[in-house]
Amino acid sequence: MAESGRARGRPRSFHGASESTLIQSLDRGIEVLKVVSRGNGMSLTEIAEASGHPASTTYRMLTTLQKHGVVEFAESGQLWYIGLAAFRIGSTFLGRTxxxxxxxxxxxxxxxxxxxxxxxxxxxxxxxxxxxxxxxxxxxxxxxxxxxxxxxxxxxxxxxxxxxxxxxxxxxxxxxxxxxxxxxxxxxxxxxxxxxxxxxxxxxxxxxxxxxxxxxxxxxxxxxxxxxxxxxxxxxxxxxxxxxxxxxxxxxxxxxxxxxxxxxxxxxxxxxxxx
The missing domain is CATH 3.30.450.40 (GAF domain)
Structure with missing residues (x-):
């Protein structure tokens, strides 16, 4: 019998958050995003040091976030900033409250x-x-x-x-x-x-x-x-x-x-x- 109403928020087999349920690359990407949000323009080196990840790994995460508009890169100063998409996501939370x-x-x-x-x-x-x-x-x-x-x-x-x-x-x-x-x-x-x-x-x-x-x-x-x-x-x-x-x-x-x-x-x- 088909379920009525809205779809579930998590699979039936889900029994709580644990390390095994986390997507590590996504987890690290969010860590990097938080680091960028605390600065007002940060270099790759600064972000890598603050997040504890190698510069090469940090750069891949930044470029992925950049693809979605969550971070932005300023060529002139070679600095990374929070992007417009991050503001829109935050605005959705504020609207909910x-x-x-x-x-x-x-x-x-x-x-x-x-x-x-x-x-x-x-x-x-x-x-x-x-x-x-x-x-x-x-x-x-x-x-x-x-x-x-x-x-x-x-x-x-x-x-x-x-x-x-x-x-x-x-x-x-x-x-x-x-x-x-x-x-x-x-x-x-x-x-x-x-x-x-x-x-x-x-x-x-x-x-x-x-x-x-x-x-x-x-x-x-x-x-x-x-x-x-x-x-x-x-x-x-x-x-x-x-x-x-x-x-x-x-x-x-x-x-x-x-x-x-x-x-x-x-x-x-x-x-x-x-x-």
């Missing part, structure tokens, strides 16, 4: 109200990845193109999300050496934890010129249906406009926007600590 779609009008309103650039980002390990932005019309403004990465500890969105991470996840992030970018960057784990506690208490986080001198941002987290912080919204701009004196007003605005996105995607707010 609906956060980008749902947040766009909310970010537009936040930018109009504040006069500052609105950002949406997610976290990948110890990095923040910007996935959407609504730019202000001011001549001096913050700009993060989609896919831009930033250090989680020196980011308003990063700290806004970390404030709601489990203690073991925060501890794992803090075990890595925290790079100092400006005199304001928090690089001591105890200082970061204290700032996360303040962030959770008030509901929004601040990047007080911790990544770039002269630029500040205020951010708040977006929660999924399990009450987990899965994204963050921020407004950012020069410190003369996003000043300390306006933090309370900006924080209230950003938190309201983030909460609106949480509701729009069917998210749930986490229980207060100790409840």
């Amino acid at each position: 609906s956060i980008v779609e749902q947040s766009r009008p909310i970010m537009q309103e936040m930018m109009t109200t504040s006069g500052e650039t609105a950002n949406l980002a997610i976290v990948d390990r110890n990095d923040v990845i910007f996935v959407s932005q609504v730019e202000t019309h001011e001549p001096i403004r913050a700009f993060f193109r989609p896919g831009t990465r930033g250090p989680i500890h020196a980011s308003g969105i990063g700290k806004a999300m970390m404030a709601y991470f489990a203690a073991d996840r925060v501890a794992a992030i803090l075990r890595a050496k925290l790079q100092r970018f400006t005199p304001n960057t928090l690089t001591d784990g105890r200082d970061v934890i204290a700032e996360l506690q303040r962030t959770r208490a008030r509901g929004w986080a601040i990047d007080d010129e911790e990544r770039t001198l002269g630029m500040r941002c205020v951010a708040a987290p977006v929660f999924n249906q399990f009450g987990e912080a899965v994204a963050g919204i921020s407004l950012s701009g020069p410190s003369v406009r996003v000043s300390r004196g306006r933090d309370e007003a900006h924080g209230t605005l950003v938190r309201a926007a983030a909460d609106e996105v949480t509701n729009a995607i069917g998210g749930q707010f986490p229980q207060p600590a100790g409840s």
Whole structure:
């Protein structure tokens, strides 16, 4: 009797992932793709060293990925970059989550109200990845193109999300050496934890010129249906406009926007600590 409905996602005989079920060349190719995605133009030698594969093998994988548009090669600088096809694949994932779609009008309103650039980002390990932005019309403004990465500890969105991470996840992030970018960057784990506690208490986080001198941002987290912080919204701009004196007003605005996105995607707010 023929099966009804959609085809299965895996064979009947499949009993779970193991080394025997992996296609090794595909596995290595994805490793190379991840290496290229972490750079802003990399040479063959750099990619081979970072991926741990011989240069000849790495080159074959790169040319295969290039055939599908997932990576691109710039003849002028002899460097490899992420290609348009990779962006399209990533955009499909973002569309599935609906956060980008749902947040766009909310970010537009936040930018109009504040006069500052609105950002949406997610976290990948110890990095923040910007996935959407609504730019202000001011001549001096913050700009993060989609896919831009930033250090989680020196980011308003990063700290806004970390404030709601489990203690073991925060501890794992803090075990890595925290790079100092400006005199304001928090690089001591105890200082970061204290700032996360303040962030959770008030509901929004601040990047007080911790990544770039002269630029500040205020951010708040977006929660999924399990009450987990899965994204963050921020407004950012020069410190003369996003000043300390306006933090309370900006924080209230950003938190309201983030909460609106949480509701729009069917998210749930986490229980207060100790409840």
